[in-house]
Amino acid sequence: MxxxxxxxxxxxxxxxxxxxxxxxxxxxxxxxxxxxxxxxxxxxxxxxxxxxxxxxxxxxxxxxxxxxxxxxxxxxxxxxxxxxxxxxxxxxxxxxxxxxxxxxxxxxxxxxxxxxxxxxxxxxxxxxxxxxxxxxxxxxxxxxxxxxxxxxxxxxxxxxxxxxxxxxxxxxxxxxxxxxxxxxxxxxxxxxxxxxxxxxxxxxxxxxxxxxxxxxxxNVNRLACDHARAKQLGAALASLDRSRFITKIKPFTTNIVVFELGEDFDGQAMKEALAARGILVSSFGKRLMRFVTHLDVTDYQIADATQALREVQQDMMSR
Missing domain, CATH: 3.40.640.10 (Type I PLP-dependent aspartate aminotransferase-like (Major domain))
Known part of the structure:
Protein backbone atom coordinates (compact mmCIF):
# COMPACT_ATOMS: atom_id res chain seq x y z
CA MET A 1 0.00 0.00 0.00
CA ASN A 219 18.38 -7.32 11.69
CA VAL A 220 19.97 -4.90 9.22
CA ASN A 221 23.70 -5.65 9.16
CA ARG A 222 22.97 -9.37 9.15
CA LEU A 223 21.44 -8.95 5.66
CA ALA A 224 25.00 -9.55 4.44
CA CYS A 225 24.53 -13.16 5.57
CA ASP A 226 21.52 -13.50 3.28
CA HIS A 227 23.59 -12.14 0.40
CA ALA A 228 26.35 -14.65 1.14
CA ARG A 229 23.87 -17.52 1.14
CA ALA A 230 22.37 -16.30 -2.13
CA LYS A 231 25.87 -16.50 -3.61
CA GLN A 232 26.08 -20.09 -2.42
CA LEU A 233 22.79 -20.83 -4.18
CA GLY A 234 24.07 -19.11 -7.30
CA ALA A 235 27.20 -21.25 -7.20
CA ALA A 236 25.07 -24.37 -6.80
CA LEU A 237 23.02 -23.42 -9.86
CA ALA A 238 26.17 -22.65 -11.83
CA SER A 239 27.47 -26.15 -11.08
CA LEU A 240 24.47 -27.75 -12.80
CA ASP A 241 24.13 -28.55 -16.49
CA ARG A 242 24.33 -25.15 -18.23
CA SER A 243 23.70 -26.31 -21.78
CA ARG A 244 20.22 -27.77 -21.32
CA PHE A 245 18.97 -27.56 -17.73
CA ILE A 246 19.93 -24.10 -16.39
CA THR A 247 20.42 -21.87 -19.42
CA LYS A 248 20.72 -18.53 -17.65
CA ILE A 249 21.52 -17.17 -14.19
CA LYS A 250 20.93 -13.45 -13.83
CA PRO A 251 23.70 -11.40 -12.20
CA PHE A 252 22.96 -10.93 -8.50
CA THR A 253 24.44 -8.98 -5.62
CA THR A 254 21.86 -9.29 -2.85
CA ASN A 255 19.43 -11.97 -1.65
CA ILE A 256 17.58 -12.78 -4.89
CA VAL A 257 18.74 -15.38 -7.40
CA VAL A 258 16.81 -15.54 -10.68
CA PHE A 259 17.53 -18.28 -13.19
CA GLU A 260 15.99 -19.72 -16.34
CA LEU A 261 15.36 -23.34 -17.21
CA GLY A 262 16.06 -24.74 -20.64
CA GLU A 263 13.17 -24.90 -23.08
CA ASP A 264 12.76 -28.65 -22.55
CA PHE A 265 11.92 -28.19 -18.86
CA ASP A 266 8.87 -26.92 -17.02
CA GLY A 267 9.08 -24.56 -14.05
CA GLN A 268 6.00 -25.98 -12.37
CA ALA A 269 7.49 -29.46 -12.44
CA MET A 270 10.67 -28.12 -10.87
CA LYS A 271 8.70 -26.29 -8.17
CA GLU A 272 6.87 -29.48 -7.27
CA ALA A 273 10.04 -31.58 -7.28
CA LEU A 274 11.86 -29.14 -5.01
CA ALA A 275 8.82 -28.75 -2.74
CA ALA A 276 8.76 -32.53 -2.28
CA ARG A 277 12.29 -32.15 -0.91
CA GLY A 278 11.35 -29.26 1.38
CA ILE A 279 12.68 -26.47 -0.86
CA LEU A 280 10.42 -23.63 -2.02
CA VAL A 281 11.08 -21.65 -5.20
CA SER A 282 8.85 -19.13 -6.98
CA SER A 283 8.42 -18.68 -10.71
CA PHE A 284 7.92 -15.88 -13.21
CA GLY A 285 6.10 -17.62 -16.04
CA LYS A 286 6.94 -21.11 -17.31
CA ARG A 287 10.74 -21.24 -17.04
CA LEU A 288 11.99 -18.22 -15.07
CA MET A 289 12.55 -19.13 -11.41
CA ARG A 290 13.52 -17.22 -8.27
CA PHE A 291 15.20 -18.13 -4.99
CA VAL A 292 15.17 -15.61 -2.10
CA THR A 293 17.24 -15.92 1.07
CA HIS A 294 16.20 -14.39 4.40
CA LEU A 295 16.96 -14.58 8.09
CA ASP A 296 15.18 -17.93 8.54
CA VAL A 297 17.42 -19.61 5.96
CA THR A 298 20.51 -21.24 7.47
CA ASP A 299 23.79 -22.48 6.01
CA TYR A 300 22.57 -26.04 6.59
CA GLN A 301 19.44 -25.35 4.55
CA ILE A 302 21.55 -23.94 1.71
CA ALA A 303 23.44 -27.23 1.71
CA ASP A 304 20.13 -29.11 1.60
CA ALA A 305 18.95 -26.92 -1.29
CA THR A 306 22.19 -27.57 -3.17
CA GLN A 307 21.72 -31.32 -2.84
CA ALA A 308 18.04 -31.04 -3.81
CA LEU A 309 18.95 -29.14 -6.98
CA ARG A 310 21.34 -31.90 -8.00
CA GLU A 311 18.72 -34.56 -7.40
CA VAL A 312 16.02 -32.65 -9.29
CA GLN A 313 18.33 -32.07 -12.23
CA GLN A 314 19.10 -35.79 -12.39
CA ASP A 315 15.41 -36.71 -12.22
CA MET A 316 14.21 -34.15 -14.77
CA MET A 317 17.00 -34.79 -17.28
CA SER A 318 16.50 -38.55 -17.16
CA ARG A 319 12.87 -38.37 -18.26
Whole structure:
Protein backbone atom coordinates (compact mmCIF):
# COMPACT_ATOMS: atom_id res chain seq x y z
CA MET A 1 0.00 0.00 0.00
CA UNK A 2 2.87 2.41 0.66
CA UNK A 3 3.77 2.67 -3.02
CA UNK A 4 0.18 3.27 -4.07
CA UNK A 5 -0.36 5.87 -1.36
CA UNK A 6 2.81 7.67 -2.42
CA UNK A 7 1.83 7.69 -6.10
CA UNK A 8 -1.58 9.14 -5.30
CA UNK A 9 -0.07 11.76 -2.99
CA UNK A 10 2.37 12.91 -5.69
CA UNK A 11 0.03 13.00 -8.69
CA UNK A 12 -3.30 14.05 -10.13
CA UNK A 13 -5.59 11.96 -12.38
CA UNK A 14 -4.37 12.11 -15.95
CA UNK A 15 -0.71 12.47 -15.00
CA UNK A 16 2.05 10.15 -16.16
CA UNK A 17 4.77 8.54 -14.06
CA UNK A 18 8.05 7.13 -15.35
CA UNK A 19 9.36 3.74 -14.24
CA UNK A 20 11.17 0.62 -15.41
CA UNK A 21 9.20 -1.89 -17.47
CA UNK A 22 9.95 -4.48 -14.76
CA UNK A 23 8.84 -2.26 -11.86
CA UNK A 24 6.82 -3.89 -9.10
CA UNK A 25 4.42 -0.93 -9.03
CA UNK A 26 3.59 -1.57 -12.69
CA UNK A 27 3.51 -5.39 -12.83
CA UNK A 28 2.57 -6.67 -9.39
CA UNK A 29 0.31 -4.11 -7.72
CA UNK A 30 -3.00 -5.00 -9.33
CA UNK A 31 -3.17 -2.10 -11.76
CA UNK A 32 -3.22 0.26 -8.80
CA UNK A 33 -1.47 3.07 -10.68
CA UNK A 34 -4.54 3.39 -12.89
CA UNK A 35 -7.33 2.29 -10.54
CA UNK A 36 -6.19 4.19 -7.44
CA UNK A 37 -4.67 7.32 -8.94
CA UNK A 38 -5.94 7.58 -12.52
CA UNK A 39 -2.33 7.82 -13.66
CA UNK A 40 -0.64 6.10 -16.58
CA UNK A 41 2.87 4.67 -16.60
CA UNK A 42 5.63 5.38 -19.12
CA UNK A 43 7.67 2.19 -18.83
CA UNK A 44 11.31 2.32 -19.86
CA UNK A 45 13.41 -0.74 -20.73
CA UNK A 46 15.86 -1.38 -17.92
CA UNK A 47 19.26 -3.02 -18.11
CA UNK A 48 19.66 -6.68 -17.16
CA UNK A 49 19.17 -5.68 -13.53
CA UNK A 50 16.01 -3.67 -14.28
CA UNK A 51 17.69 -0.29 -13.76
CA UNK A 52 16.94 2.81 -15.81
CA UNK A 53 19.21 5.80 -16.41
CA UNK A 54 18.99 9.56 -16.09
CA UNK A 55 19.27 9.89 -19.88
CA UNK A 56 16.27 7.60 -20.36
CA UNK A 57 14.24 9.53 -17.81
CA UNK A 58 15.07 12.84 -19.42
CA UNK A 59 14.02 11.61 -22.86
CA UNK A 60 10.73 10.28 -21.48
CA UNK A 61 9.58 13.54 -19.87
CA UNK A 62 6.75 15.04 -21.89
CA UNK A 63 6.87 18.67 -23.00
CA UNK A 64 4.17 21.06 -21.80
CA UNK A 65 1.62 20.14 -24.45
CA UNK A 66 -2.13 19.82 -23.89
CA UNK A 67 -2.17 16.70 -26.07
CA UNK A 68 0.17 14.86 -23.70
CA UNK A 69 -0.17 13.72 -20.10
CA UNK A 70 1.82 15.70 -17.57
CA UNK A 71 5.00 13.95 -16.47
CA UNK A 72 4.97 14.41 -12.70
CA UNK A 73 6.71 11.48 -11.01
CA UNK A 74 9.73 9.20 -11.41
CA UNK A 75 9.61 5.86 -9.58
CA UNK A 76 12.70 3.72 -9.00
CA UNK A 77 13.05 0.31 -7.33
CA UNK A 78 16.10 -0.52 -5.19
CA UNK A 79 16.79 -3.39 -5.02
CA UNK A 80 14.96 -4.59 -8.09
CA UNK A 81 12.69 -7.59 -7.69
CA UNK A 82 11.93 -9.50 -10.89
CA UNK A 83 15.30 -8.70 -12.53
CA UNK A 84 17.20 -10.37 -9.69
CA UNK A 85 17.92 -8.06 -6.75
CA UNK A 86 20.21 -5.58 -8.52
CA UNK A 87 21.14 -2.34 -6.77
CA UNK A 88 21.36 1.20 -8.08
CA UNK A 89 24.61 3.05 -7.58
CA UNK A 90 24.47 6.31 -5.65
CA UNK A 91 25.72 8.13 -8.74
CA UNK A 92 22.79 6.83 -10.80
CA UNK A 93 20.20 7.81 -8.20
CA UNK A 94 21.69 11.28 -7.87
CA UNK A 95 21.70 11.78 -11.64
CA UNK A 96 18.05 10.73 -11.99
CA UNK A 97 17.03 13.00 -9.11
CA UNK A 98 18.87 15.92 -10.74
CA UNK A 99 17.02 15.38 -14.03
CA UNK A 100 13.68 15.09 -12.24
CA UNK A 101 14.24 18.26 -10.23
CA UNK A 102 15.32 20.23 -13.28
CA UNK A 103 12.04 19.31 -14.97
CA UNK A 104 9.73 19.76 -11.99
CA UNK A 105 9.12 16.05 -11.32
CA UNK A 106 8.95 14.33 -7.94
CA UNK A 107 10.92 11.14 -7.17
CA UNK A 108 9.61 8.09 -5.30
CA UNK A 109 11.65 5.04 -4.32
CA UNK A 110 10.13 1.61 -3.96
CA UNK A 111 12.63 0.59 -1.31
CA UNK A 112 10.99 -2.64 -0.23
CA UNK A 113 14.51 -4.10 -0.05
CA UNK A 114 16.39 -0.82 0.38
CA UNK A 115 18.35 -2.09 3.38
CA UNK A 116 19.64 -4.94 1.23
CA UNK A 117 20.87 -2.38 -1.29
CA UNK A 118 22.61 -0.26 1.34
CA UNK A 119 24.31 -3.24 2.95
CA UNK A 120 25.37 -4.57 -0.46
CA UNK A 121 26.84 -1.15 -1.29
CA UNK A 122 29.18 -1.53 1.70
CA UNK A 123 27.32 0.59 4.25
CA UNK A 124 27.40 -0.60 7.88
CA UNK A 125 24.70 0.40 10.34
CA UNK A 126 25.28 1.02 14.05
CA UNK A 127 23.59 -1.72 16.04
CA UNK A 128 23.47 -3.38 19.43
CA UNK A 129 24.23 -7.09 19.77
CA UNK A 130 21.22 -9.29 20.31
CA UNK A 131 21.08 -11.70 23.23
CA UNK A 132 19.47 -14.19 20.87
CA UNK A 133 22.18 -15.99 18.90
CA UNK A 134 19.70 -16.74 16.12
CA UNK A 135 19.91 -13.09 15.13
CA UNK A 136 23.69 -13.12 14.78
CA UNK A 137 25.42 -13.43 11.40
CA UNK A 138 26.47 -17.03 10.86
CA UNK A 139 27.72 -17.00 7.26
CA UNK A 140 31.44 -17.53 6.99
CA UNK A 141 33.35 -14.26 6.86
CA UNK A 142 31.14 -12.46 4.39
CA UNK A 143 31.90 -8.78 3.93
CA UNK A 144 29.46 -6.60 2.01
CA UNK A 145 30.78 -5.69 -1.40
CA UNK A 146 30.85 -2.20 -2.83
CA UNK A 147 28.69 -1.51 -5.86
CA UNK A 148 30.22 -1.12 -9.27
CA UNK A 149 31.02 2.55 -8.67
CA UNK A 150 32.81 1.68 -5.42
CA UNK A 151 30.66 4.09 -3.39
CA UNK A 152 28.70 2.88 -0.39
CA UNK A 153 25.56 4.70 0.67
CA UNK A 154 23.29 4.87 3.68
CA UNK A 155 19.95 6.44 4.62
CA UNK A 156 21.13 10.06 4.42
CA UNK A 157 22.56 9.65 0.92
CA UNK A 158 19.50 7.81 -0.37
CA UNK A 159 17.07 10.18 1.31
CA UNK A 160 18.66 13.13 -0.48
CA UNK A 161 17.72 11.55 -3.84
CA UNK A 162 13.97 11.11 -3.30
CA UNK A 163 10.84 12.95 -2.20
CA UNK A 164 9.36 9.78 -0.74
CA UNK A 165 10.61 6.28 0.09
CA UNK A 166 8.70 3.12 0.92
CA UNK A 167 10.41 0.46 3.04
CA UNK A 168 9.18 -3.06 3.77
CA UNK A 169 9.81 -4.51 7.22
CA UNK A 170 8.50 -8.00 6.47
CA UNK A 171 11.00 -9.16 3.85
CA UNK A 172 14.68 -9.43 4.71
CA UNK A 173 14.19 -7.63 8.02
CA UNK A 174 11.96 -10.45 9.21
CA UNK A 175 8.88 -8.74 10.64
CA UNK A 176 5.52 -10.52 10.50
CA UNK A 177 4.00 -7.58 8.62
CA UNK A 178 4.55 -3.88 8.02
CA UNK A 179 5.88 -1.15 5.75
CA UNK A 180 6.99 2.45 6.21
CA UNK A 181 6.45 5.48 4.00
CA UNK A 182 8.95 8.30 4.44
CA UNK A 183 8.65 11.89 3.27
CA UNK A 184 8.25 15.49 4.36
CA UNK A 185 5.76 16.51 7.02
CA UNK A 186 3.31 17.88 4.43
CA UNK A 187 3.65 14.83 2.21
CA UNK A 188 2.99 12.43 5.09
CA UNK A 189 -0.06 14.49 6.10
CA UNK A 190 -1.50 13.93 2.60
CA UNK A 191 -0.45 10.30 2.64
CA UNK A 192 -2.18 9.60 5.95
CA UNK A 193 -5.49 10.83 4.55
CA UNK A 194 -5.04 8.71 1.42
CA UNK A 195 -4.12 5.65 3.47
CA UNK A 196 -7.27 6.06 5.55
CA UNK A 197 -9.43 6.40 2.43
CA UNK A 198 -7.85 3.24 1.00
CA UNK A 199 -8.75 1.27 4.11
CA UNK A 200 -5.27 1.24 5.57
CA UNK A 201 -6.09 2.49 9.05
CA UNK A 202 -5.19 0.13 11.90
CA UNK A 203 -5.88 -0.02 15.61
CA UNK A 204 -3.30 -1.10 18.20
CA UNK A 205 -0.58 -0.92 15.56
CA UNK A 206 2.05 -0.55 18.26
CA UNK A 207 2.28 -4.32 18.61
CA UNK A 208 3.44 -4.53 15.00
CA UNK A 209 5.61 -1.44 15.36
CA UNK A 210 7.51 -3.16 18.18
CA UNK A 211 8.58 -5.89 15.77
CA UNK A 212 9.66 -3.21 13.30
CA UNK A 213 11.77 -1.44 15.90
CA UNK A 214 13.47 -4.69 16.82
CA UNK A 215 14.20 -5.47 13.16
CA UNK A 216 15.67 -2.04 12.48
CA UNK A 217 17.86 -2.37 15.56
CA UNK A 218 19.14 -5.91 15.14
CA ASN A 219 18.38 -7.32 11.69
CA VAL A 220 19.97 -4.90 9.22
CA ASN A 221 23.70 -5.65 9.16
CA ARG A 222 22.97 -9.37 9.15
CA LEU A 223 21.44 -8.95 5.66
CA ALA A 224 25.00 -9.55 4.44
CA CYS A 225 24.53 -13.16 5.57
CA ASP A 226 21.52 -13.50 3.28
CA HIS A 227 23.59 -12.14 0.40
CA ALA A 228 26.35 -14.65 1.14
CA ARG A 229 23.87 -17.52 1.14
CA ALA A 230 22.37 -16.30 -2.13
CA LYS A 231 25.87 -16.50 -3.61
CA GLN A 232 26.08 -20.09 -2.42
CA LEU A 233 22.79 -20.83 -4.18
CA GLY A 234 24.07 -19.11 -7.30
CA ALA A 235 27.20 -21.25 -7.20
CA ALA A 236 25.07 -24.37 -6.80
CA LEU A 237 23.02 -23.42 -9.86
CA ALA A 238 26.17 -22.65 -11.83
CA SER A 239 27.47 -26.15 -11.08
CA LEU A 240 24.47 -27.75 -12.80
CA ASP A 241 24.13 -28.55 -16.49
CA ARG A 242 24.33 -25.15 -18.23
CA SER A 243 23.70 -26.31 -21.78
CA ARG A 244 20.22 -27.77 -21.32
CA PHE A 245 18.97 -27.56 -17.73
CA ILE A 246 19.93 -24.10 -16.39
CA THR A 247 20.42 -21.87 -19.42
CA LYS A 248 20.72 -18.53 -17.65
CA ILE A 249 21.52 -17.17 -14.19
CA LYS A 250 20.93 -13.45 -13.83
CA PRO A 251 23.70 -11.40 -12.20
CA PHE A 252 22.96 -10.93 -8.50
CA THR A 253 24.44 -8.98 -5.62
CA THR A 254 21.86 -9.29 -2.85
CA ASN A 255 19.43 -11.97 -1.65
CA ILE A 256 17.58 -12.78 -4.89
CA VAL A 257 18.74 -15.38 -7.40
CA VAL A 258 16.81 -15.54 -10.68
CA PHE A 259 17.53 -18.28 -13.19
CA GLU A 260 15.99 -19.72 -16.34
CA LEU A 261 15.36 -23.34 -17.21
CA GLY A 262 16.06 -24.74 -20.64
CA GLU A 263 13.17 -24.90 -23.08
CA ASP A 264 12.76 -28.65 -22.55
CA PHE A 265 11.92 -28.19 -18.86
CA ASP A 266 8.87 -26.92 -17.02
CA GLY A 267 9.08 -24.56 -14.05
CA GLN A 268 6.00 -25.98 -12.37
CA ALA A 269 7.49 -29.46 -12.44
CA MET A 270 10.67 -28.12 -10.87
CA LYS A 271 8.70 -26.29 -8.17
CA GLU A 272 6.87 -29.48 -7.27
CA ALA A 273 10.04 -31.58 -7.28
CA LEU A 274 11.86 -29.14 -5.01
CA ALA A 275 8.82 -28.75 -2.74
CA ALA A 276 8.76 -32.53 -2.28
CA ARG A 277 12.29 -32.15 -0.91
CA GLY A 278 11.35 -29.26 1.38
CA ILE A 279 12.68 -26.47 -0.86
CA LEU A 280 10.42 -23.63 -2.02
CA VAL A 281 11.08 -21.65 -5.20
CA SER A 282 8.85 -19.13 -6.98
CA SER A 283 8.42 -18.68 -10.71
CA PHE A 284 7.92 -15.88 -13.21
CA GLY A 285 6.10 -17.62 -16.04
CA LYS A 286 6.94 -21.11 -17.31
CA ARG A 287 10.74 -21.24 -17.04
CA LEU A 288 11.99 -18.22 -15.07
CA MET A 289 12.55 -19.13 -11.41
CA ARG A 290 13.52 -17.22 -8.27
CA PHE A 291 15.20 -18.13 -4.99
CA VAL A 292 15.17 -15.61 -2.10
CA THR A 293 17.24 -15.92 1.07
CA HIS A 294 16.20 -14.39 4.40
CA LEU A 295 16.96 -14.58 8.09
CA ASP A 296 15.18 -17.93 8.54
CA VAL A 297 17.42 -19.61 5.96
CA THR A 298 20.51 -21.24 7.47
CA ASP A 299 23.79 -22.48 6.01
CA TYR A 300 22.57 -26.04 6.59
CA GLN A 301 19.44 -25.35 4.55
CA ILE A 302 21.55 -23.94 1.71
CA ALA A 303 23.44 -27.23 1.71
CA ASP A 304 20.13 -29.11 1.60
CA ALA A 305 18.95 -26.92 -1.29
CA THR A 306 22.19 -27.57 -3.17
CA GLN A 307 21.72 -31.32 -2.84
CA ALA A 308 18.04 -31.04 -3.81
CA LEU A 309 18.95 -29.14 -6.98
CA ARG A 310 21.34 -31.90 -8.00
CA GLU A 311 18.72 -34.56 -7.40
CA VAL A 312 16.02 -32.65 -9.29
CA GLN A 313 18.33 -32.07 -12.23
CA GLN A 314 19.10 -35.79 -12.39
CA ASP A 315 15.41 -36.71 -12.22
CA MET A 316 14.21 -34.15 -14.77
CA MET A 317 17.00 -34.79 -17.28
CA SER A 318 16.50 -38.55 -17.16
CA ARG A 319 12.87 -38.37 -18.26
Missing amino acids: TNQVAIKAHTQPGDELICSDSAHIFIYEGGGIASNSGVQARCLPGDEGGRITAAQVESAINPDDIHLPRSTLVCLENTTNKPGGAIYSLKSMQAIFKVARANGLQCHLDGARLFNAMVASGHTFPSEPSSDSSHQPIANGHVAEENEQGCSYGPLEVGACFDSISICLSKGLGCPVGSLLLGTHDFIARARRIRKAMGGGMRQAGFLAAAGLFALKY
